[in-house]
Amino acid sequence: MHFRSGVFGSGLLTLSRHPITEAAFHQYTCAGDPASIHCGDYLAAKGVGWTRLSTPSGPLDVFNTHLHANYSHKYDKPQGQGPQGAAEEGVPPPAVDDFAAFRMAQVLELARFVNSVSGRGGSLGAVLGGDLNAAPHTLEAAVLRSLLPQLRDSWLEGREGSSGDPGHTCKAADNSFQPRRQVPERIDYVLTSLKVSGCQLALKRTPDGYSFSDHFAVHTRLTLPDAPLPPPPASASSPLTAPASDGNPSRRAALLSSAHGVVAEGAKRAVQASAGHISFALIMIMQAAFMCVFEPVMTTMGHTINPIMRLLIPAAAALLALGAGLMALVGFVADAGQARSLQQAQQQLAVALEGARGAEAAGGGGAGTAGSKGTASKRR
Template sequence: MAFNLSIFTLNCWGIPFLSKDVPVRMNAIANFLAQCSFDVICLQEVWSNSDYELIKNRVQDNLPYSHYFHSGVIGSGLCIFSRYPIIDSLFHQWAVNGYVHKIQHGDWFGGKGVGLCRILVGEHHVNVYTAHLHAEYDRENDEYLAHRVVQAFDTAQFIKLSSSPHEISVVAGDLNTEPYDNAFHIIKHVPGLHDCQDYKSEELMTNEAKSNNYRLMTAASPTAPGKRIDFILFKPPQGVSVDVRDFGYALPGKVEGTDLSYSDHEALLAVLSINFSMKSDDNKVSEVQTLRVNALEKAINVCEEALHDLKQKQLRLTYGVVFTLLALLATHILLPKLLPDGPLATGFNVVLHLSLLLTEVFLLFMITIWHRMEVNGINAGKLGMQLTLDKLINA
C-alpha cells in the first residue's frame, strides 16, 4: 500500500491580552484551514479554548477529528486536527518547564510537554507528535538551556518508546531550538528522525522572517535573516521508503485585505509519500550513531553544569533568607522606637513587615520545594541520557 500524507504546522501566537491582533489572525487561520485539504494539522500557542473551538468548528467538514492537550494552568496550547480517525492520544508534561515566578515569560503556566495522537490511515497507524519547547529569551545568557535540553531528551524518549518500528511517526511543532543547537540534535537523532528541510535546498526561516510584519518586536536587528525553530520531522517505518514530495511555506504572505501576517511564526507544509512496497536504501546507521553519542555527551555536560549552578543558587538564596529574617527582626525591634506614633507610621510599619515576610516565604519556597523539583527534574533527564549513552557505546 502507498499513500500520501500532508502535514501543516503553525505556532499561532495566541497569548490572550499580549499577542497582537489575535481575533483577526485566528479568524483568518480558521478560514484558511477550512479551505485546504491537509491531512493533519498541528497547532501551537492556541491558548484560548474559544480560539480552539473557532478553528474546530470551521474545519469540521475537512478535518472532523481533533484533540486539544489540556495541561498546566492555562493549557498546553497544543492541538491536532486530522482527516483520519484519532484512535489514541497521550500527553507527556515535562518535569522542568521554566519558573513560576517568571511571570513575564509564562512558559511554566502552560504546563508544556509533547502530545501524541495516533491516527488510522487505511490499515496503517500514524503517530503524530506536536510539541512546543521552552522559549529562548536570551541566547547569550540562556537560563533555560538545561530545561530545554531535558525537554528535548524527554521528547526524544517519548517518541522512541511510544512508537513501533513498523509505524510511521511525524513530529511537527515549534521546538524553540535551531538546527545547529544540541537540543535539536537530540530530538532528531536519538529517535532516528528525518528533517523535511534536508530535502529542500533553500532553508526556510520560520521566526523573525523578513516578510513578517511582527519580526521587529523580537528580531536582533532589522537585517537579521530570521531563525528556523519550527520543524516537520518524520521517522519511516523500518525498511520502508518515505519520500518528501513537497516541503515549504504553507500560508499566504498576509491576511487578505490587511498588512498583517497570520502569526509571528511562518507555517510549514510537508507532503510525505509512504510506499510500503518499496524498501528504504538508508545506509547511514553508523553516522547517525555518532551524532547520537555526541549530542548526548553534550547534553549531559549541560545538565552537570546546571546542577552545579543550582547549588550556588541555593547558597545565594539561603543568604537571602538569613538576611531577610534579620531584617524582619530588626524592623520589629527598632522600627517602633524610630517612628513616631500615628496612622502613617503604623501603615508604613505594616507594609514593610508584610513585604519582608512575603520575601521570606518566597525565598524559603525557592530553596526548598522549587529547588528540589528542579534538581530532581534535571537529574532525571541526566540519568536517562547516561543510560541511553551507555547503551549506544556498548552496542
C-alpha cells in the same frame, strides 16, 4: 485535540480530518526557571502531545511539541570527546543561554516519549511537528536526530521552490512580525518516518496582508504506506543506549558528552538558584522579626514612635513575611524540583555516555559500523 497544561498553556493543538482514537500528553519535568516569570516557559508547562489517527491505510502516530525558548542565541566553542575534537566529529557548539539545560533535557524527554509510544508497533509511522526552538545546526537538533534516527526532516527531503531558500520559520524577512529577541532561523519542523512528497512554508499572510504570527507554518505532504509497521523486537534498546544510527559511535559519544555538559551546568545553576532564594527568604524573615520588635525596643528606650510609623511598621513586617514565604516556596519547591529533574537527566546522559564510549572502544572509534547500522535499520 487541545493539550492543556500549566498556567498559560503550551499552545499545542492537533486538528485532524481523520478520527482520533487515542491521545495523551507528557508534560516536561524540566520546565524552566521558576523565577523567570517574564519569559513564561515555566508557567506554560510545555510538553508533547500525542494523537493516534485512524487513517484509511491504518493508525498513524502524530506528536506535537514546543520546547523551551532560546532568548539570547549565544553559543560556546565546540566541545567534544572525539579523537580529533568536537569540530572534527561534527558536534555543534552548545548553547550558553540561561535555559539551554532545560531545552536539552526536554529533548531527552521528547525522544523517550516518542520512542516509547511509537515503539509499540501497529502504526503506519510517526510524525513529529512543532517549535523546537533550535535551528538545524544546533546541538539540540543534532542530539534529537541521534535519538530519533527514524524521523527525517521533511524540509530537507521535500523542499519546494528555490534550493537556496533557508526556510526561516521565525523572524523571516517577509514576516510582518519581527520579535527583537529572535533571529531569522528555521526552528519549526515536521519530522517523519513516512515518505515526503513535498514541503513548503505556509500561512504567511492573512487576507489583510498581515502575517498570521511571528512564525510561518510548515506544510508537508506525506505518502502513507500500505500497511502498518511490525512491532520492534522486545530486546530493542532505549534511544539513549541504542547503537549509533549513522555508524559513527565516536560522534554519538561526542554528542552525548556535550549534552551532558550542558545539563550538568544547568543542574548546578538550579541548585545555586534554590540556595539563593532560600537565603533571601531567611534574610526577609529576619527583617520582619526586626520590624516586630522595633517599636517595643524603642518604647523601652524612651523614644516615641510617630503614629504613621506605627501603621507602616506592621505593614512592612507583613509584606516581608509574605515575601519570605514566596521566596521559600520558590527555593524549596520550584527551584529544587527543577534541580532534581535536571540531575535526573544528567544521570541518564551519564549512563548513555558510558555505553556510547564502550561502543566506541569496541568498534575502534569511527570504524565498526556495519553491525550497528544493520541493527539500527532492523529496529526501525
